[in-house]
Amino acid sequence: MRVGGVVTTLAALAASAQAQRLSKQCFSNVCYQLNIPAETASSGSGDIFFQISGPTSYSWIGLGQGSQMAGSNIFVIYADGQGNVTLSPRHGVGHFEPEHDRSANVTLLEGSGVSNGRMVANVLCTNCGQWQGGSTDFTASSGDWIRASLSGSALNSASATEKISQHSDYGSFSWDYSSAQGGSSSNPFVARQGTSGSTGVAPVSPAPTSSSGNSNSGGDSASSSTSAASKSDMIITAHGALAAITFLVLFPLGAALVRIPGVSVWAHAGVQILAYCCFIAAAGLGIWFAQSDNSLTEAHPTIGMVLLGVLFFQPLGGMLHHRAYKVEQSRTAVSYLHVWLGRLAVLLGIINGGLGIQLAGNVSRGYKIAYSVVAGVVGALFLGIIVYGEIQAKRRLVTGRRGDGKEEGESIMMNAT
Missing domain, CATH: 1.20.120.1770 (Four Helix Bundle (Hemerythrin (Met), subunit A))
Structure with missing residues (x-):
């Protein structure tokens, strides 16, 4: 019985590892994770999961699909002032503040919030394969993404249309989809957090080797931005x-x-x-x-x-x-x-x-x-x-x-x- 129990546990952990296959990209102390479920990776469209996390010393943190701001599919997070985070989907319009995108089908999942000095947003997106101004194929080996953040005081707003100031740090990178494809978890981030390092969970992918952008010192304030x-x-x-x-x-x-x-x-x-x-x-x-x-x-x-x-x-x-x-x-x-x-x-x-x-x-x-x-x-x-x-x-x-x-x-x- 004991041997059978061990085998069952190992099988469950193996399935969990497959479900929690994540690709992680970190830039300084701001990190992004991505999971493309097996079904989406097979069809090229469907649900995806991503996580945005960073210190509360940031006014806001953003992640976007595309190679530049114009026409990109952007997701911005900031503290809501109540211990949680606000997720604001936006549409890149060029050299100006991105506009709120009401057509985005995104959901904040369990595990999101503000804790231990970090903001975390676990996100399910059901229409990230195509958006106003662009599209992507999740069967591809990689895709173009952009990132940005602003160091400064918290916005403390629950409004998805909150005005944000210009970024103090930004860049672009190519995300390796092959390292993020697999699994069928309804929340891969919580599933992974619930396991220890000895469970055989698939390792998180390293930071990207090709990226570009501009980084300023973390001491920039919202007023200077x-x-x-x-x-x-x-x-x-x-x-x-x-x-x-x-x-x-x-x-x-x-x-x-x-x-x-x-x-x-x-x-x-x-x-x-x-x-x-x-x-x-x-x-x-x-x-x-x-x-x-x-x-x-x-x-x-x-x-x-x-x-x-x-x-x-x-x-x-x-x-x-x-x-x-x-x-x-x-x-x-x-x-x-x-x-x-x-x-x-x-x-x-x-x-x-x-x-x-x-x-x-x-x-x-x-x-x-x-x-x-x-x-x-x-x-x-x-x-x-x-x-x-x-x-x-x-x-x-x-x-x-x-x-x-x-x-x-x-x-x-x-x-x-």
């Missing part, structure tokens, strides 16, 4: 305003000036120089923010950097083009390159403004409509200027009329016409 968030908002606002003025006002204005009789070509050149200076400032702010937010590879900043490089050479191209036109009295290869690069740069800049609004995410509907309308009108007028300029150029070519360079729409600086 709020200040940092305000600074980021101001930088993004300044970047957007300067870029919009550049491509919706200054460059098109410079293109129009060269077509107005009696207006000096130097007026055109001066406006284009001012436009480029504004764009340098806008690009500098944008690049700084994109680096701090790990979003340099997004379409908006990538196009912006390409435009910065193209426009850098436009003044030189304008001088060469102007000199050649003075001699040849017609466009040369340099002229066509300079003129058409300028035109395309302005149009691409207008389009890229829309991509920037999309990347920012948390932009009011009114602002989106306003930009769309203004961009559409300016873009149409700019195309009209281009067509008018080409018609005038062909007429002069047919009549054999000679000009001083300005008549052809040529200038010493970037000519967008």
